[in-house]
Amino acid sequence: MARCVHLLSHLLLLLAAAGPASAATLEVLMQQADGRPVADAVVTLQGPAGAAAVVSSAEMDQRSQRFAPHVLAVHTGTQVRFPNSDNIRHQVYSFSTAKRFELRLYEGTPTAPLLFDKPGVVVLGCNIHDWMLGYIYVTDDPHFGVSDAQGRVRLEQLTPGDYRATVWHPQLADLQPMDGGTLHIPAAGLSHRMLLTLEPASADLPPAPTAFGDAFNRAARETAQ
Numbered sequence: 524m525a526r527c528v529h530l531l532s533h534l535l536l537l538l539a540a541a542g543p544a545s546a547a548t549l550e551v552l553m554q555q556a557d558g559r560p561v562a563d564a565v566v567t568l569q570g571p572a573g574a575a576a577v578v579s580s581a582e583m584d585q586r587s588q589r590f591a592p593h594v595l596a597v598h599t600g601t602q603v604r605f606p607n608s609d610n611i612r613h614q615v616y617s618f619s620t621a622k623r624f625e626l627r628l629y630e631g632t633p634t635a636p637l638l639f640d641k642p643g644v645v646v647l648g649c650n651i652h653d654w655m656l657g658y659i660y661v662t663d664d665p666h667f668g669v670s671d672a673q674g675r676v677r678l679e680q681l682t683p684g685d686y687r688a689t690v691w692h693p694q695l696a697d698l699q700p701m702d703g704g705t706l707h708i709p710a711a712g713l714s715h716r717m718l719l720t721l722e723p724a725s726a727d728l729p730p731a732p733t734a735f736g737d738a739f740n741r742a743a744r745e746t747a748q
């Protein structure tokens with residue numbers, strides 16, 4: 524009996540030691556078929572129960588007349604602040620069913636953040652600057668991340684096991700999420716490459732100064748006459 528208890532305590536010690544060390548890391552590389560990295564791709568994971576990286580607040584800034592970040596991923600129930608780092612006014616709105624809103628002309632950060640309480644894609648625009656386009660991807664999945672300029676997403680503190688991956692990017696057909704398949708993530712972690720087929724991007728940059736365009740169009744009209 525004493526021996527049995529001794530074995531059991533030994534086993535418990537081993538399990539305790541394995542606890543934190545068994546948190547695995549997933550590294551995803553998002554690429555197009557030709558090898559170009561895909562930035563701003565969201566990957567979300569559903570999987571075995573474990574510590575979920577639920578963040579309850581986030582920020583969608585406006586800098587140089589663009590949304591920053593271009594794509595923000597948040598968990599359902601997150602409060603999002605909309606600071607304005609530009610010294611001009613913006614009027615941010617969305618007609619998306621997951622979150623319909625309009626922030627009246629403002630400078631600086633509106634006092635109250637907005638609650639994103641439904642999963643889905645929220646397309647952001649600005650009434651003043653037509654080219655401004657941003658996205659908030661709201662997910663029920665406990666683990667998620669957005670790829671950087673090199674196409675990399677890193678998800679840490681995952682319980683080893685099988686996960687169901689979902690991928691989203693603003694240039695996927697019809698703005699629909701894509702099934703990312705099942706990923707078996709061992710305790711040692713996993714590096715995984717995902718291929719995305721993207722539609723052409725719509726510009727989210729300010730239009731080029733029009734002086735040249737106007738002169739060009741005038742010259743073209745005159746030539747045509």
Ligand SMILES: [Cu+2]
Nearest residue numbers: 613649651652
């Ligand atoms: Cu604006």
